[in-house]
Amino acid sequence: MSIRGLKKKQPKTFKVKIITVDAEMEFSCEMKWKGKDLFDLVCRALGLRETWFFGLQYTIKGMCTWLKMDKKVLDQEIPKEDPISFHFLAKFYPEKVEEELLQEITQHLFFLQVKKQILDEEIYCSPEATVLLASYAVQAKYGDYDPNFHEPGFLAHDELLPKRVLRQYQLTAEMWEEKITAWYAEHRGIARDEAEMNYLKIAQDLEMYGVNYFPIAQNKNHTDLLLGVDAKGIHIYSINNRFSPNKSFEWSSIRNISYSEKELTIKPLDKKAEVFKFFSSQLKVNKLIFQLCIGNHDLFMRRRKVDSIEIQQMKAQAREEKARKKMENQRLAREKQLREEAERAKEELERRLFQLEDEARQANEALLRSQEAAELLAEKAQIAEEEAKLLAQNAAEAEQERQRLEITALKSKEEKRLMEQKMREAELIAVKLVKESDRRAKEAEHLKQDLHEAREAERKAKQKLLDITRLNYPHMAKYPQYSPADSRDANFDKGSVKLDLKDIDLKRLSFEIERERLDYLEKSRKFEDRLKELKSEIHALKLEEKQAGLYS
Numbered sequence: 001m002s003i004r005g006l007k008k009k010q011p012k013t014f015k016v017k018i019i020t021v022d023a024e025m026e027f028s029c030e031m032k033w034k035g036k037d038l039f040d041l042v043c044r045a046l047g048l049r050e051t052w053f054f055g056l057q058y059t060i061k062g063m064c065t066w067l068k069m070d071k072k073v074l075d076q077e078i079p080k081e082d083p084i085s086f087h088f089l090a091k092f093y094p095e096k097v098e099e100e101l102l103q104e105i106t107q108h109l110f111f112l113q114v115k116k117q118i119l120d121e122e123i124y125c126s127p128e129a130t131v132l133l134a135s136y137a138v139q140a141k142y143g144d145y146d147p148n149f150h151e152p153g154f155l156a157h158d159e160l161l162p163k164r165v166l167r168q169y170q171l172t173a174e175m176w177e178e179k180i181t182a183w184y185a186e187h188r189g190i191a192r193d194e195a196e197m198n199y200l201k202i203a204q205d206l207e208m209y210g211v212n213y214f215p216i217a218q219n220k221n222h223t224d225l226l227l228g229v230d231a232k233g234i235h236i237y238s239i240n241n242r243f244s245p246n247k248s249f250e251w252s253s254i255r256n257i258s259y260s261e262k263e264l265t266i267k268p269l270d271k272k273a274e275v276f277k278f279f280s281s282q283l284k285v286n287k288l289i290f291q292l293c294i295g296n297h298d299l300f301m302r303r304r305k306v307d308s309i310e311i312q313q314m315k316a317q318a319r320e321e322k323a324r325k326k327m328e329n330q331r332l333a334r335e336k337q338l339r340e341e342a343e344r345a346k347e348e349l350e351r352r353l354f355q356l357e358d359e360a361r362q363a364n365e366a367l368l369r370s371q372e373a374a375e376l377l378a379e380k381a382q383i384a385e386e387e388a389k390l391l392a393q394n395a396a397e398a399e400q401e402r403q404r405l406e407i408t409a410l411k412s413k414e415e416k417r418l419m420e421q422k423m424r425e426a427e428l429i430a431v432k433l434v435k436e437s438d439r440r441a442k443e444a445e446h447l448k449q450d451l452h453e454a455r456e457a458e459r460k461a462k463q464k465l466l467d468i469t470r471l472n473y474p475h476m477a478k479y480p481q482y483s484p485a486d487s488r489d490a491n492f493d494k495g496s497v498k499l500d501l502k503d504i505d506l507k508r509l510s511f512e513i514e515r516e517r518l519d520y521l522e523k524s525r526k527f528e529d530r531l532k533e534l535k536s537e538i539h540a541l542k543l544e545e546k547q548a549g550l551y552s
Contacts, residue, residue, distance in 0.1 A: 011030045011031065011032070012030070012031045013028040013029060013030055013031065014028070014029055014031060014074070014082070014083075014084065015027070015028055015029075015082060015083035015084070016029055016038065016073075016083050016084045016085075016086060017083040017084070017085045017086070018042050018056070018086055018087075018088050019085060019086070019087050019088065020046075020087075020088045020109065020112075021089075021109065021112035021113050021116060022112055025042070025045060026083060027041055027042070027045075029041075029073060031074060032072065033072065033073055034069065034070060034071060034072050034073065035056065035067040035068050035069045035070070035071060035072075035073055035076070036069040036070065037073075038056065038067070038073055038086075039051070039054075039055070039056055039067070039069060042056070042088055046088075046105060046109075047105055048103065048105055048106060048109075049102075049103055049106075049314060050101070050102060050103055050106040050314070052092070052299065053090050053091065053092050053093070053094070053106065053110075054088060054089065054090055054091055054109070055067065055088075055089065055091035056086040056087070056088060057086065057087045057088075057089050057091075058078055058079060058084075058085065058086050058087070059079070060077055060078065060079060063282075063284060063285075065077075065284070065288065066091060066288070066291065067086060089113060090109065090110055090113050091292075091295065092231065092292075092295050092296055092299055093110075093204075093209070093210030093230065093231050094204075094231065094299075095231045095232065095300075095303065096204070097110065097197065097200040097201060097204050098197060098201060100303070101197075101200070102314050102315055102317075102318035103314070103318065104193050104321075107193060107196055107197060107200070108193075108196060110200055111140070111196040111199055111200055114199070114200060114203045114209070115133075115137060115199070118130065118133065118162060118203065119159055119160075119161075119162055120162075121162050121163070121164055122208070123203070123206055123208045123209055124206065124207065124208050124242070124243070125162070125203075125206055127165045127168065127169065129202060129206075130161050130162060130165050131161070131176075131179050131180055131183060132183055132202065133199055133202055133203065134160035134161055134180045134183075135180050135181075135183030135184040135186075135187060136187065136195045136196070136198050136199040136202075137160060137195075137199060138155065138158070138160065138180060138181075138184045139184060139187040139190055139192075139195040140192045140195035140196050140199070141158075142154075143192070144187075144188045144189065145181070145184050145185045145187070145188060150181070152174065152177065153174075153177070155177045155180065155181075156173065156177075160176075160180060161176060189333060191325070191329050193325070207242070207243040207244070208242055208243070209230075210230045210231055211228040211229070211230045211235070211242075212228065212229045212230070212292055213226050213227070213228050213237070213242065214226065214227045214228075214229075214280065214285055214288075214289055215227075215239075215280075215281065216264075216278040216279065216280050217278060217279045217280075218277075218278055218279075224239045225237065225238065225239060225246075225278070226238070226239055226242065227278065227289065228242070228245065229289060229292045229293055229296060230296065231296055231299065231300065232250060232251065232300075233248055233249050233250040233251050233253075233254070234248070234249040234254070234266060234293065235247070235248045235249075236248070236276075236278075247276075249266055249268065249276070251296065251297050251300040251301075252269075252300075253268055253269050253270070254266060254267070254268060254269060254297070255267045255268060255269040255271075257290065257293050257294075259286040259287070259289075259290050261283055261286075262279050262280050262281070262282070262283060262286060263277060263278075263279055263286075264277070264278055264279075264280065264286050264289060264290065265277050408544070409545070412541060412544055412545050415541055416541050416545070419534070419537055419538055419541060422534060423534055423538065426530065426531060426534055429527065430527065430531070433523065433524065433527055436520075437520060437524070440516060440517075440520055447513050448513070451510060451513075
């Protein structure tokens, strides 16, 4: 067979891109493949056996639609693009994740999808629950918390909380990280699959978990409502409240579901109950609702039947895998504990060794210090001995000086006593001189007065003599050449002699008074000089007494 013939027989293919929550894959599909062929190929590539929860979703004309398994891929209304993009997502949700999710890959895909729905605010979650869920997500990603490795800021690039929660509370990224890390530190020892399962167990209790919402109208007047389909049944919500349904139909209470064009009818199992009819905007919406109702109802009934051989095998394998992982985790935990204990023991030994080295170093330093102290003490002892000798010598000299000062003090006291006696004598002399001066001053005053009276008497006598002369010899003025008789001349001369004698006595008296005054001034000057000398001697004695007091 030629190569050209082989090329002709090769089937035609088209490319598809499968987008999971955390990865992308590309496949080549044959033109004749149905949706189930492509879906099985993706499940085999992922190693997924719990295929009944998942489906391939695509978007056409703004509406999300699931790829039908029983129809050819290219015969369905899919986007005309190359490669054709499909999202591999969970289409149906379990009622109890811990019991129904058997494979680790199934659990991981659900964890990633539910986490994305919470972060995108498709599922409402309270702020407290979001912090707890974020801590489990961090545990699943980073493992056990290690403060030496997980330093502040290690969650800066991770999206862990919805933007609504971040806007609701005015907290910084560092504050949110502290809150998440506080919970994260308590999850020590939890493996990744356990952390993801704990995340899903919390998330499955949220009101909006696993619910697909569709806008409907209860009548042709277009009263706006929401219809929700989940693993437990069908629920009717008001347009502004997706948490608490106004009416619910559990799968066990529904007898039949049918649709005709835009109308969809729910018939309860109780024939007396009212049949619920609603209207949707498009026929495609009714088909999608009907498809989800059938799938959820089938799973609801399947859960309440005896498990098939395949499910029993998968559960047994899951139990064995869990037991093996548990043993492995216990072994790892034990090894980790032993390693940590060994590290702690090593750190303790290193710490003890460092402590002993430090103690030895301190002991050597103490020894050196003690040797230095001993040498210093020896030097101090020698210095103290020399100082003692010097002090003894100084004490002897001080004793001699003290004796000398005592003798000096005694001499000073004696001299002081003599000087005080001299001062008292000088004061007495001064008093006597003052009295004598006063007396002499009074005598001088009397003498001056007597002198004045004598001079006044002399003046009067001279005047009287002149008057008598003029009366007796009035012609003498006219004839001066004429001389009187010798007897008259003798009488006149006798009177002149008497006057001259009186003048001589007055002059002598004045001279004596002046001499006594000069003598008094001379004595006063000498007495003042003597007083000054006594004062200087007394001052010198006082200075010597002060110095003697300082020495003592």
